[in-house]
Amino acid sequence: MRLDKTKTFKLSTFFCLYLAQAVPMSFFTTALQVIMREQQFSLSAIALLQLVKLPWILKMLWSPMIDRACTTTRGYKRLIVGSEVVYALLILLAGVLNLQINVGTIVVLVLLSLVASATQDIGTDALVILSSQKREKALLNSMQSMGSFGGSLVGSGLLLMVLHRYGWNMVTQCLSVFVLVAVVPLLLNKNIQLQKPKDTRQRARWSDFVWFFTQRGIWRQIVFLALYYMGIIGIMSTLKPYMVDLGYSMREIGVMNGVVGVASAFVVSYPAGMLVRHFGYGRTRVFFAIVMLVATSFFVVLSLGRPSTPWLIAAIALLWASYGMATVVVYTSAMQHVRQGKEGTDFTVQTVLTHLTGIVAAVFSGMVADRLGYTAMFSLQTLLALAALIYVVLAFGKRKAL
Incomplete structure (x- = not known):
């Protein structure tokens, strides 16, 4: 069954959002280990990189706040765009620092950037659920999988290959631009709307x-x-x-x-x-x-x-x-x-x-x-x-x- 242009644009919009999450995370959690070891960092310092995975485990702690705050399509879009902007800025800050001198600061910035990325993920997942019909969800979930695996290919494959030529600063600064570009389809797509008004009587709580x-x-x-x-x-x-x-x-x-x-x-x-x-x-x-x-x-x-x-x-x-x-x-x-x-x-x-x-x-x-x-x-x-x-x-x- 062929998809019309509206549905194709919707699928590509969410694919871009999921890809924006996956590429930097894959790069930071995989390629950064190689870079640091090549530059003779200790294994103890490299082990700190495992901390950057914490936001994606702990994100359920602040997901009720997002459910409570976002009740409209505009609300979800603002959350996603805002998270992407913060995500991009933190990646940019990590990219302008010297990796050999500021490794601790860079790890902290990467950790904070993935907090923003995890927040974007919560909002994106909720928007997918609320803006799609049952028959659409399978294809939208395939976009989530493709974004994740595509991000792994780019982040730990392609970027690792170009890293030796262009260096840490150039690659991470390009990553920050990519994160911002990935949110453009969401801003342009006016057809993504909640299927029905969100019931404000069912307000999420922290527990x-x-x-x-x-x-x-x-x-x-x-x-x-x-x-x-x-x-x-x-x-x-x-x-x-x-x-x-x-x-x-x-x-x-x-x-x-x-x-x-x-x-x-x-x-x-x-x-x-x-x-x-x-x-x-x-x-x-x-x-x-x-x-x-x-x-x-x-x-x-x-x-x-x-x-x-x-x-x-x-x-x-x-x-x-x-x-x-x-x-x-x-x-x-x-x-x-x-x-x-x-x-x-x-x-x-x-x-x-x-x-x-x-x-x-x-x-x-x-x-x-x-x-x-x-x-x-x-x-x-x-x-x-x-x-x-x-x-x-x-x-x-x-x-x-x-």
């Missing part, structure tokens, strides 16, 4: 992110979010060490995992959104769970011997593609489980939950691989993928969705 877990029947959704792609996250977190142990160089790992893998997720995100739109997320999450099970099983087979490079590339591409598919159905499902007047809060809580379970999966898989080896770890992740498939069939098989 609403806690009360989300007390809703009747919500734990079925929570288990789904926690379990659905835990298996592939566990493998993705140990994939680089696995490739190092196989003898691949850093450049080869970057190309195979950071370019081929992420590009695979980017490419499948839009078709995945079309499938969710056509068949509904109830059916597609079963199909995507099967794809994830095949992807994890692929690594079990490969780990029994020494895999050839073409087979390993195929496994990496399938793993990332399954992740790209899964994110679309997870985001779409999360948008269907929000309370009126608390859309930004409830969606944020659910996405943060997936981040936290991903961290647990990464830590746990690393411990298993260290003690029992890669085959045992891959096998365990395959069992988790199988458990996710069984769960979605049993828990949602008789329920109509979307």
Whole structure:
């Protein structure tokens, strides 16, 4: 089904906003580590970079304030544009400083910039929910996935390559301009409007992110979010060490995992959104769970011997593609489980939950691989993928969705 120009402009508008979040964050959390190590910074100093991820974990703490303050389309647009301006200014400030002399200040500025980015994300997610019909949400969520994966490609791939030629200051200053340019489509798009006036009687409170877990029947959704792609996250977190142990160089790992893998997720995100739109997320999450099970099983087979490079590339591409598919159905499902007047809060809580379970999966898989080896770890992740498939069939098989 062809999309008209209005819908295409709407999709591209939100794609730009999600891309604006992802490119600088990917650059700062990935490329900056390489730069600092090349300039002989200590590992302790480099470890401080992990702090910049905190805003995206803690953003649910201020999401109720955004739900409470924003009640109109203009209100959401002001929040998003204001956050983008602050985001750009903080990146610009970080870019004019000398990395060798002001590393501590730069880390603080990056941390604050990602607070602004996380705030933009809350507002953008809420605007997507409130301005779209049910059938639109799948495609809009594919824009979120494509923005995230596209940002990873640019931030940790393209920018890393041009960094050595143009330097820290030039690249970060260009990033600040990019962040501002990315918000222009939102300013020009007059067709993004709330589907219905926001009910001001349902005002969000600070404690609403806690009360989300007390809703009747919500734990079925929570288990789904926690379990659905835990298996592939566990493998993705140990994939680089696995490739190092196989003898691949850093450049080869970057190309195979950071370019081929992420590009695979980017490419499948839009078709995945079309499938969710056509068949509904109830059916597609079963199909995507099967794809994830095949992807994890692929690594079990490969780990029994020494895999050839073409087979390993195929496994990496399938793993990332399954992740790209899964994110679309997870985001779409999360948008269907929000309370009126608390859309930004409830969606944020659910996405943060997936981040936290991903961290647990990464830590746990690393411990298993260290003690029992890669085959045992891959096998365990395959069992988790199988458990996710069984769960979605049993828990949602008789329920109509979307």
